[in-house]
Amino acid sequence: MPRYDYFCEANDSVVEVSHPMNDRLTTWGEVCERAGLAVGDTPLDTPVRKLITGGGIVRSGALKNPEAPPCQSGAPCCGAGACGLD
Numbered sequence: 001m002p003r004y005d006y007f008c009e010a011n012d013s014v015v016e017v018s019h020p021m022n023d024r025l026t027t028w029g030e031v032c033e034r035a036g037l038a039v040g041d042t043p044l045d046t047p048v049r050k051l052i053t054g055g056g057i058v059r060s061g062a063l064k065n066p067e068a069p070p071c072q073s074g075a076p077c078c079g080a081g082a083c084g085l086d
Contacts, residue, residue: 001018001019001020002018002019002020002021003016003017003018004016004017004018004019004025004050004051005017005050005051006025006031006048006049006050006051007048007049007051008028008031008042008046008047008048009047009049010028010042010043010046011028011040011041011042011046014051015031015032015035015037016035017031017034017035018034019034025048025050026047026048027044027045027046027047027048028042028043028044028045028046028047028048029043029044029045029046030048031048032044
């Protein structure tokens, strides 16, 4: 089953969720239910947006860990010949 990353601006969280391609999650409550997470203080109906994944670029500021590896912050990933350094 495909995995998707959802961003909630209200609580600055990115959550990875697995669901069928035709499902559309639009609220924090839906994301938490699918991910098996506690909702916390964020209202269930708070909107979320699906981030581009599978080769897309995710800004490091959108991640829980802003010290993410370069390939998760838009910079090239090196290794396995990706940067021509092997």
